[in-house]
Amino acid sequence: MSRELDKAREYEAGKKEQIPSEQKCVFHLTPPVGWINDPNGFSRYQGEYHLFYQYYPYGTSWGPMHWGHQKTKDFIKWELVPCALAPDTEYDGQGCFSGSAVEHDGKHILMYTSVYDRLQEDGTHKIRQTQSIAIGDGVNYEKLSCNPVIKSDALPEGSSVVDFRDPRIWKEKDTFYSVIGSLDADGSGQLALFSSADAVKWQFKSILDANGGRYGKMWECPDFFPLDGSHVLIVSPQFMRAEGLEFHNGHNSIYFVGSFDEENGKFHRGKAKSLDFGMDFYAPQTVETADGRRVMVGWLQSWDNYLTPEEFEWSGMMTVPRELKLKSGKLIQNPVRELENYRRNEVACRDVRLCEADGQRRLPGISGRVLDMTLDVDVRRASSFTVHLASDGDYVTTVSYDVNQGTLTTDRTYSGQRKDMICSRTMYVDQKDGCIRLRVLLDKYALELFVNDGEQAMTSLLYTPLEADGIAFSCTGEAVFDITKYDIIV
Structure with a gap:
């Protein structure tokens, strides 16, 4: 375990006892201390549900990203697990950005965006976003020695070498897949699909979808899953222009319902729809439960409207997890049924x-x-x-x-x-x-x-x-x- 990770774990363990419990929400996940944003690694592992999140324990504004960690058995009661990842290597020294997780052969595989930023002799910065893997047991995670496992040179020619982030990993039969957000040569968003036999060596398969300048620019935090006979793609576009009463906030979360051409790695989508019409919702991620439900959680805060009171030593929370269903091409969202037990x-x-x-x-x-x-x-x-x-x-x-x-x-x-x-x-x-x-x-x-x-x-x-x-x-x-x-x- 690195010095940086040890420091983060010791800090959160000490500070969480100093924050009044009555200040925290009751049935919404909040951090032990510090700042959180995007949910990460929402996954089922050894009979429990784990939720990681973008995390800066040392302040209530965005900082070098760690992965905070909590787990639950029913989506309502959350148990704090020590900080899982810290920016502690050359390839991720400027942040362990968003990603996802999957269980495989008794191990918990985390896939995340590793960020490298170096000042050059001419005064410019060399920034690279790559994809890395850490494998663990639900508490402790070890980063692979061969990280990063996917670099931007694996993308089609002309793609951005800087904006390449937020891998969504899943496994079908004997193959791992990951869809990752990036920018095309024209500056518009695209989603690259990769495959792997072992979650270590990855091959580019296709551009799953591209926005062609429509619905914002970079499509952050993609999620892609089957639901009720169709496929659903959720993305969180940056710099999106409002249309009527939809697509506000600049940073939105939208979804498409469509079909997946698995052989060619292409998603054929329908019309874009707003996922949530409120002022504070972004970067949702889903998990499939043991009983077959698709459950989603999002970041309950806005990038552009910072409301946290000055006296708070924590900032950010997650929504109540929501069960998803499709009805007449529309995504239906309701709080998980487990809430009724409380x-x-x-x-x-x-x-x-x-x-x-x-x-x-x-x-x-x-x-x-x-x-x-x-x-x-x-x-x-x-x-x-x-x-x-x-x-x-x-x-x-x-x-x-x-x-x-x-x-x-x-x-x-x-x-x-x-x-x-x-x-x-x-x-x-x-x-x-x-x-x-x-x-x-x-x-x-x-x-x-x-x-x-x-x-x-x-x-x-x-x-x-x-x-x-x-x-x-x-x-x-x-x-x-x-x-x-x-x-x-x-």
């Missing part, structure tokens, strides 16, 4: 009729900052309705549905921010027989919305003081609410 203190309010004259109405037992709440709202006689969350008179975050426009909006303008940040996001939502179903997960600072049984998702941060735990409902016209709320206790 529901307590059910409060049900049925046939609650609200009109504009009621103003903001609170209901007995409906409050809190750590909860799972489902609303069925009949809007046939309403013009709009609003759910007021994390409220105490000074602070509030609202979720509003405009019946005439058919739009749902999250607005955190008054959640307590003291900087000029993006504070609202809107998406189109269809009514179902005059009704809207809205599932609200609130975990202190995390707000995840799932609309109409997972047809759409909207994820955002709100760093509101925890004392603001009121919830109220209002409408224009007349709306009828059925509400079921649970506390989540882990």
Whole structure:
């Protein structure tokens, strides 16, 4: 084990005891200390699920990337495992960037982007992103002596030698595959597909897909998997221009449903769709569970809107893992069913009729900052309705549905921010027989919305003081609410 890795492990072990546990989220994964971003290595290993993540333990902003590590048996309770990788070799001294993992012959194989940056005599920097392998036992991982195992010279001529990152490894029968993001000669994104018999010696197979300048530039953090008779490609484009109410944030996560020509290594995709419409969602990664479910987790933070309070010694969290299904070509997302095992203190309010004259109405037992709440709202006689969350008179975050426009909006303008940040996001939502179903997960600072049984998702941060735990409902016209709320206790 290297000095750098020892240092990181000792630091996180000591600092995690100094951070108040009540400051952390309850059922969202957070770091022991420091900064985290992209989920990495989401995989099943020896009967447990491991999640690594981009990690800088020594501060609350991005720094030389390590791999932090936690594991779980049910996607809700997470156990800290010591830091897995540190930038401690010549080829990855500037960072162990994003990657993935797979189990093979009792070992856990990590594949990651290794970053090299050297100052040249002429004052310029020589930067290279290559792909490396580390193999371990679920706790300790050893980098291969032959690293890096894939260099940019394996790409088609003209491809970028700098932007080549985020390998997604998987195994089919006797062959390993990896799809890796890079840039074509014209500066647009492409996904290179590689194969290997042993996860050490790799051969370029094809360009799985290329964006041709459409949907941003570099396609970061690709994930590619079969689902319900089709193949799904998830990518997180950089520098993407908004179109209507879709593809905001500049750094987005989108998905395509299509078919995979395995012989030629080509993906034939359909139309791009937004994966999440919120203000804080990026770089998702999936795993196949032992019972055959496809489960996804994403980084619950934005590159361009840094909201972490100054007094915090940690920054970043992961979404609740979500089960994925396909329905009519659309990706359906819902919180993993294991969350239901932690529901307590059910409060049900049925046939609650609200009109504009009621103003903001609170209901007995409906409050809190750590909860799972489902609303069925009949809007046939309403013009709009609003759910007021994390409220105490000074602070509030609202979720509003405009019946005439058919739009749902999250607005955190008054959640307590003291900087000029993006504070609202809107998406189109269809009514179902005059009704809207809205599932609200609130975990202190995390707000995840799932609309109409997972047809759409909207994820955002709100760093509101925890004392603001009121919830109220209002409408224009007349709306009828059925509400079921649970506390989540882990």
